[in-house]
Structures are given as structure tokens and as C-alpha cells.
Amino acid sequence: MTKKNAFYAQSGGVTAVINASACGVIETARKNSDKMGTVYAGRNGIIGALTEDLIDTSLESDDNIAALRYTPSGGFGSCRFKLKSLEDNKLEYERLIEVFKAHDIGYFFYNGGGDSADTCHKVSQLSEKMGFPIQAVHIPKTVDNDLPITDNCPGFGSVAKYIAVSTLEASFDVRSMAKTSTKIFVIEVMGRHAGWIAAAGGLVEDQGIPVVILFPEVEFDQDKFLAKVDVKVKEFGFCTIVVSEGVHWPDGRFLAEQGTRDSFGHAQLGGAAPVVANIIKDALGYKFHWAVADYLQRAARHLSSKSDVEQAYALGKAGVEFALEGANAIMPTVDRISSSPYEWKIGQAPLAEVANVEKMMPLDFITEDGFGITDKCKEYLLPLIEGEDYPPYENGLPKYVVLDNTSVEKKLPEFEL
Amino acid sequence: MTKKNAFYAQSGGVTAVINASACGVIETARKNSDKMGTVYAGRNGIIGALTEDLIDTSLESDDNIAALRYTPSGGFGSCRFKLKSLEDNKLEYERLIEVFKAHDIGYFFYNGGGDSADTCHKVSQLSEKMGFPIQAVHIPKTVDNDLPITDNCPGFGSVAKYIAVSTLEASFDVRSMAKTSTKIFVIEVMGRHAGWIAAAGGLVEDQGIPVVILFPEVEFDQDKFLAKVDVKVKEFGFCTIVVSEGVHWPDGRFLAEQGTRDSFGHAQLGGAAPVVANIIKDALGYKFHWAVADYLQRAARHLSSKSDVEQAYALGKAGVEFALEGANAIMPTVDRISSSPYEWKIGQAPLAEVANVEKMMPLDFITEDGFGITDKCKEYLLPLIEGEDYPPYENGLPKYVVLDNTSVEKKLPEFEL
Numbered sequence: 001m002t003k004k005n006a007f008y009a010q011s012g013g014v015t016a017v018i019n020a021s022a023c024g025v026i027e028t029a030r031k032n033s034d035k036m037g038t039v040y041a042g043r044n045g046i047i048g049a050l051t052e053d054l055i056d057t058s059l060e061s062d063d064n065i066a067a068l069r070y071t072p073s074g075g076f077g078s079c080r081f082k083l084k085s086l087e088d089n090k091l092e093y094e095r096l097i098e099v100f101k102a103h104d105i106g107y108f109f110y111n112g113g114g115d116s117a118d119t120c121h122k123v124s125q126l127s128e129k130m131g132f133p134i135q136a137v138h139i140p141k142t143v144d145n146d147l148p149i150t151d152n153c154p155g156f157g158s159v160a161k162y163i164a165v166s167t168l169e170a171s172f173d174v175r176s177m178a179k180t181s182t183k184i185f186v187i188e189v190m191g192r193h194a195g196w197i198a199a200a201g202g203l204v205e206d207q208g209i210p211v212v213i214l215f216p217e218v219e220f221d222q223d224k225f226l227a228k229v230d231v232k233v234k235e236f237g238f239c240t241i242v243v244s245e246g247v248h249w250p251d252g253r254f255l256a257e258q259g260t261r262d263s264f265g266h267a268q269l270g271g272a273a274p275v276v277a278n279i280i281k282d283a284l285g286y287k288f289h290w291a292v293a294d295y296l297q298r299a300a301r302h303l304s305s306k307s308d309v310e311q312a313y314a315l316g317k318a319g320v321e322f323a324l325e326g327a328n329a330i331m332p333t334v335d336r337i338s339s340s341p342y343e344w345k346i347g348q349a350p351l352a353e354v355a356n357v358e359k360m361m362p363l364d365f366i367t368e369d370g371f372g373i374t375d376k377c378k379e380y381l382l383p384l385i386e387g388e389d390y391p392p393y394e395n396g397l398p399k400y401v402v403l404d405n406t407s408v409e410k411k412l413p414e415f416e417l
Numbered sequence: 418m419t420k421k422n423a424f425y426a427q428s429g430g431v432t433a434v435i436n437a438s439a440c441g442v443i444e445t446a447r448k449n450s451d452k453m454g455t456v457y458a459g460r461n462g463i464i465g466a467l468t469e470d471l472i473d474t475s476l477e478s479d480d481n482i483a484a485l486r487y488t489p490s491g492g493f494g495s496c497r498f499k500l501k502s503l504e505d506n507k508l509e510y511e512r513l514i515e516v517f518k519a520h521d522i523g524y525f526f527y528n529g530g531g532d533s534a535d536t537c538h539k540v541s542q543l544s545e546k547m548g549f550p551i552q553a554v555h556i557p558k559t560v561d562n563d564l565p566i567t568d569n570c571p572g573f574g575s576v577a578k579y580i581a582v583s584t585l586e587a588s589f590d591v592r593s594m595a596k597t598s599t600k601i602f603v604i605e606v607m608g609r610h611a612g613w614i615a616a617a618g619g620l621v622e623d624q625g626i627p628v629v630i631l632f633p634e635v636e637f638d639q640d641k642f643l644a645k646v647d648v649k650v651k652e653f654g655f656c657t658i659v660v661s662e663g664v665h666w667p668d669g670r671f672l673a674e675q676g677t678r679d680s681f682g683h684a685q686l687g688g689a690a691p692v693v694a695n696i697i698k699d700a701l702g703y704k705f706h707w708a709v710a711d712y713l714q715r716a717a718r719h720l721s722s723k724s725d726v727e728q729a730y731a732l733g734k735a736g737v738e739f740a741l742e743g744a745n746a747i748m749p750t751v752d753r754i755s756s757s758p759y760e761w762k763i764g765q766a767p768l769a770e771v772a773n774v775e776k777m778m779p780l781d782f783i784t785e786d787g788f789g790i791t792d793k794c795k796e797y798l799l800p801l802i803e804g805e806d807y808p809p810y811e812n813g814l815p816k817y818v819v820l821d822n823t824s825v826e827k828k829l830p831e832f833e834l
Contacts, residue, residue, distance in 0.1 A: 073589035075593075079596055165719050166716075166717070169716035172817060173489065173716040176427070176431045176494050180496040290709070291708075291710060291711035294587075295708060302720060303719060387810075396581070396801075396803045397624070398582060402624075
């Protein structure tokens with residue numbers, strides 16, 4: 001058996017730990033260099049494959065690859081680009097095959113979320129449908145935590161930890177000030193469809209913090225919400241609100257899209273947090289502060305959870321090991337054995353069952369009033385934020401790695417995207 | 418000599434390390450219990466003194482007091498309340514004297530920023546002007562870093578570290594995505610008058626990150642700004658913008674106040690970050706993301722700088738020691754001996770020279786084009802973000818302390834604020 005090279009690419013929004021998965025893939029491939037050739041990374045994701053813009057990871061030092069474990073973002077660049085179906089754009093698949101052939105690539109590792117699982121699934125069918133032998137393995141990654149079958153998705157645990165810690169700290173701050181000043185703190189978090197990240201804010205309740213959560217799964221009921229907030233302020237003196245960017249009115253409009261215009265008549269992009277804060281101010285008169293965490297939350301490697309980092313690495317490693325055992329069209333998964341103590345093992349799921357399935361928050365994770373999380377949800381979330389895994393620092397800043405990312409010489413004519 | 422009790426209060430916006438100063442005050446008082454009596458803390462700052470709402474810190478365990486060192490926010494509550502001058506509101510000063518007399522208080526430790534230094538200065542004059550013997554010592558604290566004489570203000574170094582690390586991480590994120598998606602990231606930071614916090618974002622430049630800073634000290638020049646951003650995007654593929662909340666147009670209006678109205682006609686409170694992001698989008702068409710850090714930045718004890726924590730503690734400790742040596746109307750200061758390696762010692766400044774003086778960024782800390790920081794500024798800032806000082810964690814969250822805060826029995830009639 002001649003050994004084949006591998007292709008690895010990062011896809012979609014990056015996270016604090018997607019590079020830890022890359023580290024798992026590359027280090028495991030290096031350990032199995034008798035069976036697997038060079039790992040070529042796509043520069044900026046799948047676009048790198050289509051344009052034959054490949055990075056030779058074998059030219060990176062072991063130290064640089066090891067440093068990926070604690071470096072946030074996508075070390076090789078990512079992209080938002082979804083392959084059409086084989087029927088709708090055969091040209092792209094033919095081009096992929098050309099590139100894979102030219103560089104003797106037999107393994108395709110795609111590191112991403114739901115859309116990427118779909119792309120990976122399509123690539124996995126190239127063997128059968130177009131007669132090109134390739135093994136495609138999807139390495140899960142998404143802060144949205146919405147991939148099915150796996151216990152959770154790498155990237156989510158770290159965002160959850162960041163949001164829980166930030167909510168705790170800001171709430172302590174507001175509690176100090178509430179007597180004469182700010183009584184309301186609103187933090188906006190990611191999650192357009194699923195409220196997993198917002199749910200993490202509820203973990204601070206057990207430390208005596210009054211939290212009201214606005215989930216995208218629950219239609220925004222202004223009167224009920226205001227009543228809830230007012231009760232908390234009257235009881236605790238202050239209240240923290242965690243609002244998901246995807247929260248919407250009963251008619252489907254996002255809170256963040258208030259139809260506001262600036263003085264030039266331009267549509268004003270807002271954010272849900274200031275809208276919620278102003279609703280409270282107008283109705284109840286409480287002084288507020290608000291924050292929008294945006295990329296800070298998903299990039300916050302300085303506060304990653306240890307279990308998240310370990311799982312991200314383990315899933316990358318497992319992806320290579322499964323491929324070497326002959327697997328195709330699969331995704332390694334985290335299978336939870338127990339929550340307390342947290343025990344898990346690596347499993348695998350067929351991509352056909354992963355692609356295009358979105359895992360929403362179970363209904364019994366949200367309290368009946370729609371503004372909080374249940375004990376069952378806490379039991380699920382707590383293990384995912386467990387442990388700290390600090391990056392090394394130099395001169396007060398994390399010492400993240402920037403790879404050399406040396407290009408592989410092109411062998412093919414250019415390809416128009 | 419009969420030993421006198423002490424009063425300690427936290428004032429103004431709290432920080433990640435103001436409790437470390439409280440810890441320094443109380444632990445040092447306990448070590449000198451032969452010379453100093455009980456430390457009474459004002460519940461919610463000076464309001465606690467006026468309303469005789471005192472906390473008996475002697476009832477807190479040594480462990481609880483030690484835990485203040487790593488707990489953000491104001492453990493005794495803070496307030497925004499400025500005493501008028503002795504001439505304008507003699508009643509308040511007479512009340513303070515009554516309360517101090519009733520509880521045998523001879524030391525007044527006030528932990529705050531510029532306004533609090535002024536209040537502390539007024540209290541220090543009670544001895545002379547109203548014949549009541551009290552020693553008033555101001556412990557510096559403010560994320561704004563705008564107190565004079567001291568090298569820096571506790572609270573600032575930790576915010577600076579948080580903003581530098583967050584800017585670094587988000588910039589890594591954007592760089593990964595820039596090929597097909599987000600090219601602009603805007604982070605809004607605190608600082609209404611002085612750009613100290615915004616300046617900290619510039620520290621990531623040396624890691625190859627293109628940063629454009631908008632300081633409150635520099636009038637916003639839209640054309641010059643857009644040209645600068647465009648050059649960076651063309652060179653690096655992306656650009657990060659750090660915008661101070663205090664940035665304003667040449668006519669003095671804050672960028673954050675765009676006169677926008679929501680669909681109900683309510684004035685919409687914005688934030689400078691979305692305004693800046695939209696200006697770029699409209700003119701240059703680049704896709705953007707933005708974040709508003711707000712309280713997250715000043716409460717982020719999980720990422721405090723070690724030098725900041727050490728200085729906060731040392732200044733609290735020095736306050737008590739100076740008081741025991743007989744000092745009145747002073748503020749302990751950090752005096753820088755050298756920047757590299759960072760060496761400093763504790764000094765002291767007369768409150769008369771501190772009160773009502775605002776330390777702005779020196780002009781030679783801002784680059785000529787107004788959008789960056791100079792090497793001199795970096796040399797000043799870097800030592801302040803040096804070192805990490807992580808809090809302990811339990812179940813994935815920092816184990817911050819909530820004090821018992823037992824009230825001292827009141828001896829006086831009520832006082833109307």
C-alpha cells in the first residue's frame with residue numbers, strides 16, 4: 001500500500017480551539033508517518049483546495065504545531081463557502097478531484113459545523129459517484145453547539161465558560177453599584193438559532209446572581225419579561241440579562257433589527273443588547289449598562305475550558321486514526337458516559353446522519369417561564385466549562401503562534417471560483 | 418494613646434482590583450491591631466458613613482478577607498456620590514463627624530478616583546476646620562488612569578491587559594475569516610475623557626496586527642480615518658479598530674450619540690462601535706463585526722495583571738502604614754524606578770495636589786497621525802499588564818468571595834440624604 005497525503009481545512013466561523021483540533025490532526029499524522037503522507041492544509045478553507053492554494057504543514061516545526069493547541073482562530077485561514085450539490089456544480093467536484101490527484105491526496109479532513117459536515121459528506125461520495133478514492137472525515141467544530149449525535153461541539157465549551165465568567169464578573173460589578181447607579185446589566189451573546197450560549201449565562205445563578213435569559217427559542221414577550229426583571233430588581237437590587245442575538249418578536253423580527261435610521265437615513269445595525277436595555281429603561285426607569293461580546297467570546301482562548309481543549313484535540317486525533325482504519329463519511333463524536341464526574345469517550349457518527357441536522361436546546365433545558373435554565377441543563381453544561389487551560393504569556397500577552405504557512409507549488413492551471 | 422477605629426469605603430466605578438486594596442487595608446490593620454482598632458466599612462461607599470450603615474469587617478474570617486485579593490467588584494458596595502464643599506453643605510460634614518465620633522473613628526480611608534480624592538481631601542480638613550481629629554488617606558483606584566503623580570492607578574493595568582488580550586484574540590479571529598468574510602473588527606472601550614484604555618489596544622501591533630485607535634483626545638476626522646483603515650486592509654487583508662467611548666466629532670458631539678430614533682421615536686442609545694463600523698461599511702464596503710466591552714473590561718478579574726494586583730494591595734497596605742505614622746491628607750502612590758525591568762516603589766502625594774487634577778495621555782504617547790501609540794507609550798504600558806494572577810476556580814467558575822457584611826449597630830438617629 002502506497003501511503004497517501006492528507007488534506008485538512010478549517011471552515012466557517014473559527015473558535016478558540018479549532019486549532020487544537022488541527023494540532024490533533026497534524027501531530028497524529030506525524031506519528032503515523034509510515035501510513036500517512038504529508039498533511040496539506042487548505043489556505044482559507046475549502047477555497048484553498050479549489051484554487052490549489054495548499055500549505056505544506058510538514059515545513060512547520062513541531063513546536064509551531066504544538067503551539068496550535070493554545071492558539072485561537074484558524075491558523076490556516078477559514079472561509080464561508082458552501083459547495084453546491086454534485087448535480088448543481090459538478091465542475092467544483094471535478095476540480096477537487098484534480099487537485100487531490102495532483103497532490104496524491106487520499107484523506108480529506110474537514111473541520112467545521114453543520115454546513116461543513118454537509119460539504120464533507122458530499123466529498124465522501126466522490127469515491128462512489130465519481131470513481132475517485134478518497135476518505136472524508138468531518139472534525140466537529142462550532143460555538144453554536146448544534147451538531148447532532150456528539151455530546152457537544154468543540155468551541156462551545158470555551159464560549160460557555162467565557163460567557164459564564166463574564167456574566168459573573170459583570171454581575172458582581174453591578175451589584176456593587178446598584179444602590180445609587182446601574183441596576184441592569186445586559187450582555188448580548190452569539191446564537192442566532194439555538195440558545196446554547198445564552199444558557200451558559202444561567203450557570204451563575206447558583207452564586208446568588210439574578211439572571212434573566214432571552215433565548216432565540218422563546219418568542220420575546222415584552223410584558224412578561226419586564227415583570228420578571230422588575231421582580232428580580234426588587235428582590236436583589238439589580239438584575240443581569242443575557243440576551244441571545246437571535247431573540248425575536250412574535251412576528252419573527254429580530255430585536256436587533258429595530259428599523260432604526262441614523263441622521264443620514266441609513267439603516268442602523270444595532271444589536272439586541274441596547275434594545276433590551278432601552279426597553280427596560282423606558283418601562284421601569286432603571287439605569288443600565290450593556291455589552292456586546294461578539295468575537296471576544298469565541299476567540300477567548302485565554303479563558304478556554306480544559307475539557308473543551310482536550311476534546312478538540314482528541315477529535316482531531318481520532319479523525320486521523322479512524323481514517324487510517326479505513327473510515328469514510330464519518331464524524332468522530334464525544335460520547336458522554338457520566339456528567340458527575342464528567343467521563344466521556346470518543347465515538348463516531350455517519351455523516352449522513354449529521355449533515356443538515358440542527359440540534360436545538362431540549363425543551364426541558366429551559367424553565368417553564370422561558371427565562372432560565374433547568375437543573376438538567378446545568379448538569380449538561382457544567383462539565384463543558386470544567387478546568388482551565390491557560391496559554392503561555394510573554395510580556396503580558398498570550399504567546400500565540402503565527403504559522404509560516406509555506407505554499408505548495410502549484411501543478412494545475414488556475415481555477416475561477 | 419488609645420487606639421482609634423478606622424473607616425474604609427469604596428467609591429465610584431469599581432474595578433477588578435479595588436478589593437485587593439481593601440484586602441491590603443484590612444490585613445494591614447489586623448497586623449497592627451495593637452495600634453489600630455476595628456476597620457468599619459461603609460456600606461455602598463460614603464453613603465454608608467452618612468447613613469451610619471457600617472459593616473464590621475472584624476467579623477469576617479481571615480480567609481474571606483484574603484479572598485478579596487482575587488475578587489473583582491466592590492465587596493462592600495460602592496456609590497456615585499460627591500460631597501459638596503464644606504461651605505455648601507456643612508450638614509453632611511457635621512453628620513460625618515457625628516458618625517465618626519459615635520464609633521470612635523480616627524482614620525478615614527477612601528478608595529476611589531478623582532472625585533473621591535476631592536472628597537477625601539475635604540474630610541482631611543475636618544481636623545483643622547471643624548476641630549475633629551481625623552486622618553484621611555486616599556487609596557487610588559480608577560480604570561481611567563487619570564490621577565496625577567502616581568505612575569498609574571490600580572484597576573487600569575488589568576483593564577489594559579483585558580483590552581490588549583481581547584484585541585489580540587479577536588484580531589486573530591478576523592484574520593482567519595478575512596478572505597471571504599469579516600475584514601473589519603471594531604472594539605469599543607471605556608474612557609470618556611482620556612484614551613489610556615484605548616491605547617492598550619495598540620500593544621498588539623508588535624504581533625503583526627493592524628490596529629487603528631480612535632482616542633477621545635483626537636477629534637474624529639472621518640476622511641483621514643477611512644483612508645487609514647483602507648490602507649491597512651489593503652496591506653494586511655483586515656483591520657482592527659479600537660474606539661474609545663469618548664470619541665467625538667469636531668463639533669464636540671460623541672460618535673455614540675448619532676441622534677438615531679427607533680420605530681417608536683425613542684432616542685436610541687448606541688455605542689461608538691456600531692457607528693464606526695457602519696461608517697466603514699458605507700464608505701468602503703467591508704464586512705464588519707463589532708463588540709462593546711463595557712463592564713466586562715473593568716470586572717475581568719480572571720485576566721488581571723499581576724503587577725496591578727500587587728500594586729492595588731501595596732497601596733492599601735501603605736495607606737494604613739502611613740496613617741499609623743501620622744499622615745493626613747495624602748495618597749500613597751506608585752513611583753516608577755525603571756520600565757525594563759519594571760521596578761517601582763511606594764511614595765506619597767499631598768491630596769491638595771491630587772484633587773481635581775486629571776492626568777491626560779501625554780501628546781508624545783500618540784503617533785503623529787493620531788491613530789496609534791508611540792514606543793514611549795508602549796514602554797509605559799507594557800509593565801502594567803505584566804504577569805498573570807489567576808483566581809481559584811471551582812466547577813469551572815472563579816471562586817469569588819461574597820462577604821457576610823454584618824452591620825454595626827446604629828447609635829444615632831436617622832439621617833436624610
